[in-house]
Amino acid sequence: MVPKPTKAASSRAEDIAARLEMEILRSGHPAGTRLGLRTELISRFEVSPGVMNEALRLLRDRELITVKPGPSGGVFTADQPPGVRLGALDLWFQGLTIPPLEIFESRTLLEEMFNNLALQNSTPADHKDIERGLHQMSNSAGDPRGFFEANVEFHRAIANSTGVTVLTSIYHSLVTVLTGALVRAVWTDGHEQTIDHNLRVHGQILEAIRAKDRKRLETATRLHRVDMVSIAQPEKSPAAHIDLSPTGETDDSNVG
Template sequence: MRKPVPLAESDTVFSSVRSQSLASRIVTQVIDALFAGQFKPGQFLGTEAQLTETFQTSRVPIREALGRLEALGVVTIKTGAGGGATIAEGKPDQFATALAVQFMLVQVTAEEIFDARIGIECRAAELAAEKITDDQIEALRLLLERIMEPDLPRRESVDRILAFHRFIVEASGARTLVTLMHALEHALLNLFTALEASPRNSRIGYKSLQGIFDRIAARDSEGAFTAMRLHLLDRRKSMLYRLKELSDQAGIATPAS
């Protein structure tokens, strides 16, 4: 049987929870220990029996705490022989999906979506210009050419635009920016599908996308940052104006996402 954190060591990691709110305190202690660097991904935390001994409590709060930690993505739990709780491996995509759901639940506004997007993509464009390879430049060029093809269906146009922006963020090599961008894409897709690709403005913004590409391809980080910022500020202004226009036409508030 695998061993959990030795008790001699766990004394400095965990403390008795008998006089506290049991399950929540266990969860807090495990998360605090993780942030303090006392656990690593894949490290065995313990079986239920071992954890009852470590925390000096019964199995009921241990099971509740493990359920919460599993829901948070902190641990993975294996049942049966050789089972127990293990510190989870990182899964940024899972986090991005969970964050996207939270954006929907708190009903983030279009302004909030674009403000976050500006922060993420401007820094990403700057980093991409510093790190991009020749092969990535060619791939980004092809994405831009696909955006500019005429007579694209609405959803296809939106998907290609988002793919261009996503590629830049991924080329930055910044995992936090990539994860946050993935989370925002759900809200952006809803906004773009509803408003962005109408006949009267289907090619608005393409020139500025070309400018962003040119600065990144030239490996001009400052220019890439500025080009992205100007493009997104213009898109933000246009999007908010058209949301208000739709709202006024309908006589009701239009959801941001």
């Protein structure tokens, strides 16, 4: 019977697993990249074989690595799917105790509520803050992580304009958790056209709020939901689990 690792050994193994997980996700190595022999990792982290075995077990359980025996074996990266696919953007997260897709779904519902409240409560000064977020998105179109963070700032400005302090505080906490846990962001193939459309839709949200035009806002909100759905893997997108209309009918809009 294999003895269970001690509490101290488990803690050390979890620390090593977390460091290797961060390294794997941030590096963007393709699946099959060799991280080294088990003995090399033991030497690198200066731990016992038992601690390293536990760290590797944790990484295998997270589907981040494979371990192959033999002279040509070692520890290799596995194919890590993104935690969230947001339109043309694939996102990887580390250290979240709640699935990131669930956090994104909560974020989406709060943002749509804030859009409607901003329609009533926002001021011209608020509109300038929202517009700054839109400009930041446009200026970050070449940087996937920067674009995501600018998108957060756009919607944060809308939330701030509502005057609903408790819910705004909850929203700030959600997006702070997401941005803090984000370790990798990558554009999908052919993202340029989708990003152009996404910028136009965010501009429509701003103009609807500025004009206090509820019908225009409803249209822009529907387009925004469609924009968030990944064509390649819609089940990894937050808006894919939310009805696109009051009747639950889906929208056939082409986000391209």
